[in-house]
Amino acid sequence: MTGLEREIRELIAAEGPITVERYMALALGHPRLGYYVTRDPLGAAGDFTTAPEISQMFGELIGLWAAETWSLLGRPAPLRLVELGPGRGTLMSDALRAAGVLPGFREALTVHLVETSPALREAQARTLQPAGVAVTWHLQLAEVPPGPAIVIANEFFDALPIRQFVRARTGWHERMVGLGPDGALSFGLAPDPDPRLAAPGQPGDVLEVGEAGLAIAAEIGARLARGGGAALVIDYGHHRSGPGETLQSVRHHAFADPLAEPGEADLTAHVDFEALARAAARAGASVHGPESQGDFLRALGIEARAERLRRGASAEQAAEIGAALRRLTGPGPDGMGDLFKAVAFAQPGVTQLPGFAPPAASVRAAQELEQT
Secondary structure, eight states: OOHHHHHHHHHHHHHOOEEHHHHHHHHHHOTTTOHHHHOOOBSTTSSBOOHHHHOHHHHHHHHHHHHHHHHHTTOOSSEEEEEESOTTSHHHHHHHHHHTTSTTHHHHEEEEEEOOOHHHHHHHHHHHGGGTOOEEEESSGGGSOSSOEEEEEESOGGGSOOEEEEEETTEEEEEEEEEOTTSSEEEEEOSSOOTTOOOOOOTTOEEEEOHHHHHHHHHHHHHHHHHOEEEEEEEEEESSOOOOOOOEEEETTEEEOTTSSTTSSEEEOOEEHHHHHHHHHHTTOEEEEEEEHHHHHHHHTHHHHHHHHHTTOOHHHHHHHHHHHHHHHOOSTTOSTTTEEEEEEESTTOOOOTTTSOTHHHHHHHHHHHTO
């Protein structure tokens, strides 16, 4: 039994069953024993791999997206370049290198990373040291100074706690985490239905509500409406809101029991992109997308970039580049192109953004990168 599991069992014994949302918050973010507080979870030696770790192409294209978007917004200066949940800093490092092709962009920006993990902050500092830019860390987006901003969130929203409700004859009952007959953690249902939920459903349907994610989407939307800028969210999830159970636990690159050894495995849920977009729009932002990650990256010119990288590469390197391209844009269980989606928010009045507008709007960025 992990130390965190012992604490959770004691909490439940004293106060009664806790919500799935609270369980996830403790498992991932407990100040001493939480999953993201105690480790670097990325890479072959960790539990999962994200797109920036698969290939430099991903971060480069995000950097070009940010630079092109800055230009479309009138080149505001100073600009806050913000990343939520920046992993090891790989995406930001690749983005800054590629974004240098647009004159003036690097000079206009200040870099802000929203990160709660001490271990990952250290990794980010090491990764970004060669970039030669000043970096400021924050615990939450609200700490980033006001003003025009471009916000990047790659695989951030999926790790935010969610609530789960199960449809019964009497209505939607919230799923809880309690103690089974043997004293182990187990799922159960609140005895009374939630009177606020009136969505239709069949007995046994599961409804997931990411209140924490919706609050952050609304915060981003309000910031952009007030101070200007844009945001790009890339994550795995579904285009439309609807019932479905997606809570999962991943450890050592394999699925695990979500209630087994809390604090030792990653817990995530699919992102409801329709709900995120609705929250940002209600806060005053314009919404662009969502698009599949494959379509988004192709619109930004990832195929041309892959071809450029293959020139002069060894046969082994060329094969690795091709495999990375298929992983990032391809369909099916081995590809991220369909499951992952991209959506953008922007200040009011913005009618097109790279990757979400007709392809011609993104061609210039790909051509600029072709020269590097």
